[in-house]
Amino acid sequence: MSHRERAAELLTRSVWLQGHGPPMIEALLTQGRIVHLPTGAWAQSEGDEQTGITLVVEGAVQMMCAAPGGREVLFGQAGPGVALGQTLRFGGGPRLVTLICVEPSVLLVVPDHALTRIAAERPEVWQAVAALVYLQLRGALMIAAEAVALPPRQRLAARLDMMARTGGPSLRMNQQALAEMLGLSRKTVNVYLLGFQRAGLLTLGYGQIEVCDTAGLRRVAES
Amino acid sequence: MSHRERAAELLTRSVWLQGHGPPMIEALLTQGRIVHLPTGAWAQSEGDEQTGITLVVEGAVQMMCAAPGGREVLFGQAGPGVALGQTLRFGGGPRLVTLICVEPSVLLVVPDHALTRIAAERPEVWQAVAALVYLQLRGALMIAAEAVALPPRQRLAARLDMMARTGGPSLRMNQQALAEMLGLSRKTVNVYLLGFQRAGLLTLGYGQIEVCDTAGLRRVAES
DNA sequence: CGAGGTTTGTCACCAGAGTTACAATTTCGA
DNA sequence: TCGAAATTGTAACTCTGGTGACAAACCTCG
Numbered sequence: 001m002s003h004r005e006r007a008a009e010l011l012t013r014s015v016w017l018q019g020h021g022p023p024m025i026e027a028l029l030t031q032g033r034i035v036h037l038p039t040g041a042w043a044q045s046e047g048d049e050q051t052g053i054t055l056v057v058e059g060a061v062q063m064m065c066a067a068p069g070g071r072e073v074l075f076g077q078a079g080p081g082v083a084l085g086q087t088l089r090f091g092g093g094p095r096l097v098t099l100i101c102v103e104p105s106v107l108l109v110v111p112d113h114a115l116t117r118i119a120a121e122r123p124e125v126w127q128a129v130a131a132l133v134y135l136q137l138r139g140a141l142m143i144a145a146e147a148v149a150l151p152p153r154q155r156l157a158a159r160l161d162m163m164a165r166t167g168g169p170s171l172r173m174n175q176q177a178l179a180e181m182l183g184l185s186r187k188t189v190n191v192y193l194l195g196f197q198r199a200g201l202l203t204l205g206y207g208q209i210e211v212c213d214t215a216g217l218r219r220v221a222e223s
Numbered sequence: 224m225s226h227r228e229r230a231a232e233l234l235t236r237s238v239w240l241q242g243h244g245p246p247m248i249e250a251l252l253t254q255g256r257i258v259h260l261p262t263g264a265w266a267q268s269e270g271d272e273q274t275g276i277t278l279v280v281e282g283a284v285q286m287m288c289a290a291p292g293g294r295e296v297l298f299g300q301a302g303p304g305v306a307l308g309q310t311l312r313f314g315g316g317p318r319l320v321t322l323i324c325v326e327p328s329v330l331l332v333v334p335d336h337a338l339t340r341i342a343a344e345r346p347e348v349w350q351a352v353a354a355l356v357y358l359q360l361r362g363a364l365m366i367a368a369e370a371v372a373l374p375p376r377q378r379l380a381a382r383l384d385m386m387a388r389t390g391g392p393s394l395r396m397n398q399q400a401l402a403e404m405l406g407l408s409r410k411t412v413n414v415y416l417l418g419f420q421r422a423g424l425l426t427l428g429y430g431q432i433e434v435c436d437t438a439g440l441r442r443v444a445e446s
Numbered sequence: 447c448g449a450g451g452t453t454t455g456t457c458a459c460c461a462g463a464g465t466t467a468c469a470a471t472t473t474c475g476a
Numbered sequence: 477t478c479g480a481a482a483t484t485g486t487a488a489c490t491c492t493g494g495t496g497a498c499a500a501a502c503c504t505c506g
Contacts, residue, residue, distance in 0.1 A: 067368040068381045069445035075367055087357055096361055123346030130353035133360055134310055138319055140363035144298055145290040147370030148406030152493070158291045174453060183371030185494055190455065206453065206502055222292035375463070397483060408464055413485070429472050429483065453502070461494080471484070476477100 016131035032110035043099030051112040059105025064098040158221035164211035171209040239354035255333035266322030274335035282328025287321040381444035387434035394432040
């Protein structure tokens, strides 16, 4: 299956495009472009303003965002099917989200001007964009709520549960990255993970985590 | 000045409506409705699906969101001019954000069906909604990044700076609420606030904080 | 197959935030 | 005006999680 077909399939399944028929998907594929990136590459090359929609077709990217003090904070990892909408038109300033490939990846990029072209014929494209951004808002709020309300152990459980439900039970990421996203030290994460493994909630491997019992994780998160 | 006129003024100034002329603002005012709420009231009454846009015209509301374990987490406070977009169409589940008035407030509410009516004539309304939700996403990400990346003292400074810049230097909120939004104990917040006051960054009052030096706060946040 | 880098598992130490409790101050309503 | 409730300021104690350092297990590339 070509990458374009794969992208079409992912778009068809995506929640934020429900109610928009195949012509809209066709328009996104035609106006957007497929890009291939190696491990470690930034999803936006210099000069590319990276305004618009980005869909992960294959591979995985880490999502970083800027915090006070010039810090770049890792806050999540996205696999195939995850879409990101962003724009620089509001408030200017630095880019909101930076994407970095953690494995060779294929992305569908639909820049802002492409969306504008689509909107000329199908103004309802903006409704889809609003829906997409709303989904991201939901995710960001979940992360924020977890971070302020849950103690470390529960926070880790909640995040593992969330990632397992959205991206499948096989999480390919090392404990260092996981700790960074949660604002914990690697050691703390490691200790709790070992505890979860002993409790049979998951299995640890080299650079990956196999979640076995999301319900159990959620129980831990809610305790 | 009537509340409607005040709302029109706030909408005219809002970033997410830039590029849309007065007719769009007129449409929002006509299709939406002004509601008055007492202290402690929830912005959405039962049965009102509260899908659409809400603009704070007067007063102040606390923004809460759901975390694992049925916890309701306070994550911010909004004054006049702040708009919130939300919808329940995606993913169902519980309401994303709950608003609670901390003083008698006036809101402009534009429900989803009103937006749909507006879109019949002005489909670009969805672009404005996308922009609004994007602004919220930016805010939520900032909060999440702060929470995971900054230690308590810096986190407090960053949040005070953010609130002072968006809502003016006079913050009307007690230290308990502030601690809750940051995931800290009231005592910790109190101690750091006293330190900031000694450093001349702000002045503490009963139930309010007067920020004097946002640059100084940002310096603390970045240290 | 072997070297080098990466990732994971473990230790002792300690800074820093949470907890509990209480007094002082301010506000608001009766 | 007075009293109750809310808010702020302060103390001693506890304990979780961070730090730094290191060994073991694992991958990858030459």
